[in-house]
Amino acid sequence: MTRQDAETWLEVSSLVGGYGRVPVVHGIDLSVAAGEVVGVLGHNGMGKSTLLKLIMGMLPARSGRVRFRGADVTADPPHRRALSGMGYVPQGRGIFPQLSVRDNLRFAWQDHGGDDEMAAMDRVLADFPRLSALIDREGSTLSGGEQQLLALARCLMGAPDLLLLDEPTEGIQPSIIDEIAQTLGHLRDAQGLSILLVEQNFDFIAALSDRVLVLERGQITGALSRADLADAAKVDAFLGFGAARSTRVRAHPAPGSADLTARAAPTSPATPPSRRSAAHHPPAVRPTPHQPPAAPATTMPQVSPMTVKRPSHAQMRAMADRFSMSMSDDELGQFAAVMEGYIQTYDRVNAAPDNLPISRYPRNSGYRPGPSENPLNAWYYKTEVHGAVDGPLRGKRIVLKDNVALAGVPMMNGSAILEGYTPEIDATVVTRLLDAGAVIVGKAHCENFCLSGGSHTNATGPIHNPWKRGYSAGGSSGGTAVLVATGEADMGIGGDQGGSIRMPASKCGIYGMKPTHGLVPYSGIIPIEQTIDHVGPMTQTVADNALMLEVIAGEDGLDPRQYAPRTYRYTEALGRGCRGLRIGILKQGFDRPESEPDVDAKVRAAAERFASLGAELVDVSLEEHDIAADLWLPITVEGLQDLMMHGNAAGTNYRGLFLPSLTDHVGTWRNRADELSHSLKVCMFLGEYFQTQYRGRFYGKAQNMMRAVTRKYLEVLNGVDLLLMPTMPMKPQPIPPADCSIADYIQRAFEMVGNTAPYNATGLPAMSLPCGLSQGLPIGVMLVSKFYNETVIYQAAHAFEQSGEWRNM
Incomplete structure (x- = not known):
């Protein structure tokens, strides 16, 4: 009997499903x-991962059928599908890091009345000799490839049929990819x-599969x-799959050649009985002993042609039209012919390794907590690295x-468009944190593409304030603020382009520092616009904040935002008190059109507390404060359209760390633009309009004007040590309902940035401190200082913190 005549074990009909209100899979058969x-x-x-989750029952199907x-x-x-004979190995392995290899396997054993536990383990290990030698090692100590083998072996403990x-x-390193292919090929052919x-x-997929379906x-x-x-x-004409991964960096074999498993297209036995009663045999070809990954090649590999897709005539015509060029078909053909030699350069670049940093610490992908573990929707993924x-x-x-890359752990940046993406590197700040013990x-939910100061735009639903459910936790680092405020984490990493560390810190009652621009490397973090991108610590105490900044600050040689940053021992500022410090009360930070009187009153009371601690208060006025907020807008919306949207979160024209897999994934927004948040859409409309209609002149003018505005801030700071003002002019606001108007949705995203955004545009350091409650909701006071003068901010902040319980102020 041929395979085409074999019994159909899995049949999927008109399957539709996704995440919440967001459909991902559309009528799969x-x-x-x-x-x-x-x-x-x-x-x-x-939608590949979503498809498997729907088949396994990890996500509910909206419509359609799954028959097994x-x-x-x-x-x-x-669990019922598993008992019926379906096995599932998720992306990211999902092993138990604290359990040994043996106990990981034991955990998955199912009593079907056949093998006992030890017999099942012996049966599985016969196909995984590498794991036999590691049987008593903890999962966290295995390499990524060994963890993948363990995940596969653990799944097979249940003797699945599918x-x-x-x-x-x-x-995974190529040697273990080959090993996985050999093992799977053997299990298919023999069992x-x-x-x-x-x-x-x-x-991998071409060598192992009997047929391949293309999902778009x-x-x-x-x-x-x-x-x-x-x-x-x-294959090339049909797929044009230049962005698909390849196992090797040597010359590419013809697709379908048996370079992975060294086998011809197999013939099928008659329909086999259930594998629950089948004996297993070791593979005929034993894998080689584990070897560490080879160092990246120093020379460009030789490749066969057509590894990246060539432009079609229609694509050439579309580009010519976009460039406003008038060309005949013959001229386009001539240009296409000339381009071929240059495109072969891209073939060689495509075949070379990506030269990415190596993640040194073992980890697993963790899991996505359910509502009982995540009542405020602050978590995206939990893990333990x-x-x-x-x-x-x-x-x-x-x-x-x-939006911070943690290798092997999924990252969605608040957007359904990135759902299913898993980075292969650690951001620089992650490596530094791990090196420090x-x-x-885990990963905390943030706003959709980080474009909101509210907490209502995440694709999975709103993030709730820990002080009052149904109220904003702030954005875009709202999940981080919530988890630190509730004690589920001691510290957090946030990002800040318009206030996104300081605003959620203020709304949740924690300490949030936006350091000097470029002090902390942004490498490995999804950007918005390079001149406003900041990353910094969010903590329960000032001491932890200063300690964390000591660990993560400094050059990494990969981030173009950094220009000889100056670092200090910030913890040495603790305990110095604030006697003798001159603090400027910035007039334009108070009594704003959007200000709430109780917020201004609490912040003025905080200023008086500084005075009682020995600081000298000075009233200062700076008209440029409002101008800075105006200038921040064109820099942000035009810059994000160039870098994050058209540039697929990578852009060009700088030396730095690029993550091609992220670029590929972000680029899919063009196919799913309706799923972008309203707050991002309005920024895109603004950025695109002014970039195309006014050729980017306002972006350039705003950057030029910001130099003069920054000088004005520094002139004021020459007379005082710190500026003081409300972090936000208002308390946390109610989360807008799901059916609110577009205008209300966008207002709740940006109504509070008037005091925070200027310090993204200038790059000056600014920190939010909790200074009291009103109507049961936290209020924050913001301290600002000169470039690289975080030490003075910590000095004053620590004195304020130690002066009394902020909740009672």
């Missing part, structure tokens, strides 16, 4: 026969295991047979804003 391997190939953001071995399992929960595999080669495999690694924007747009996969020209055994942050539990406990 597919089937997998007994003993068949079906690959699903697609770029990031196309003839039974309708659409309404069955995941295996759902999500990106098994992601972040009749059916596999549904989603991947971006074309070499949540729909199956085509299929390639085994014969098709062996035809390089047909342990750093060095000792250091200044030893044992400190740190949460990261979800910290424990990264």
Whole structure:
């Protein structure tokens, strides 16, 4: 019996599903026969992981059917599907880091009346000899490739008939990719295991699959047979898959050649019985012993042509029209012919390794907590990544804003468009925190593409204020602020382009420092606009804030925002008191049109407390404060349109750290633009209009004017040590309802940035301190100083903190 005649074990019909109100998979039809391997190939953001979660029951289907071995399992929960013979290995492995390899395997054993636990383990380990040698090692000490092997082996402890595999080669060294391919090929050929495999690694999926489905924007747009996969020209013409990952950096074999598993297209036995009663045998080809990843090649590899897709005539015509060029078809053809030699350079660049930093500390991907663990919707993912055994942050539990790359842990940046993306590197700040002994406990929800000072734009729903549910926690680092305020994390990393550290710190009653621009490297963090991007600490205490800044500050050689930053021992400022400090009460920070009287009153009372501690208060006026907020707008909206949207969160014209996988994923926004938040859409409209209609002149004018405005701030700061004003002119506001008007949605996103945004545009350091409650909601006072003068801010902030319980002020 041929595989085409084999019994259909999995049948998916008209399947629709996604996350909350956001559809991702649109009417999928597919089937997998007994003993068949079906690959699903697609770029990031196309719905591959979502498809597997829907099939396994991890997400509910909105409509459609899933049938397994003839039974309708659409309404069955995941554990029932597992008991029926479906196995699932999620993206990111998901092993238990504190358990040994043995206990990870034991955890997955299921009693079906066949093998006992030890027999099942012996059966599985026979196919995974590398794991036998690591049987007593903790999962956290394994390499990424070894963790992937463990995840696969653990799934097989249940003797599934159908295996759902999500990106098994992601972040894995080539030797273990080969090992995984050999093992899967053996299990399929010898035991009749059916596999549904989603991947971006074309070499892997083409060598292993009987047929490959192409997934684009949540729909199956085509299929390639085994014969098709062996035809390089047909594959390239059909897919144009230049962005697909490749296992190797040497010359590319023809797609479909058996370079991974060294096998020909297999023939199928008759439909096998359930694998629950089948014996397992070791693979015929044993993998080689574990070797560390090879160093990146120093020379450009040789590649076969057509590894990146060539422009079609229609694409050439579209580009000419966009450039306002009048060309004949013949002229376009001539240009295309000349371009071929240059495009071959891109082939060689495409085949080379990405030269990315290596993540040194073991980790697993963690998990996405449910509502009972996440009542304020502050968490995106929980994990536990342990750093060095000792250091200044030893044992400190740190949460990261979800625009900060943590290798192996998903990152969505508040947007459904990035759902399913997992970075392969650690941001510089993450590496520094781990080197200092910290424990990264997870990723915190942020606003949609970080474009809101409210907390209502995240694609999964609003983030709630820990002091009053239904009220804003602030943005865009709202999740971080909530988790620090509630004690679920000791410290947090936030980002700040218009107040996004200081505003949620004020709304949640914690300490948030936006350091001098460029003091802390932004490398490995999703940007908005380089001249306003800041990253900094959010903590429960001033001492922790100063300590954290000591750890993360300084040059990394990768961030173009940094220009010889000056670092200090910020903790040495603690305990000095504020006697003799001159604090300027900035007139324009108070009595603003959007100001609330109780906020101004609390902040003026905070100023008097500084006076009681020995500081000298000075009234100062700076008309440029309001001008700075005006100038921040064109810099932000035009800059984000260039860098974050058109530039796919990477842009050009600078030397720095680029993450191609992130660029690919962010670029999918063009296919899903309706899912962008209203707050981002209005910024895009503004940025695009003024960039195209006025050729970017206002961006340039605003940057020129900001130099003069910054000089005015520094002139005032020459006469005082600090400026003082409300962090925000208003208390936390109610979260707008889901059906609110576009105008209300956008107002709640940007109504509070008048005092914070100027210090993003100038780059001056600014910190929010909690200074009291009104109507049960926190209020923050902001201190500002000269460039790299964070020490004086900490000196005053610590004295204020130690003067009394802020909740009672």
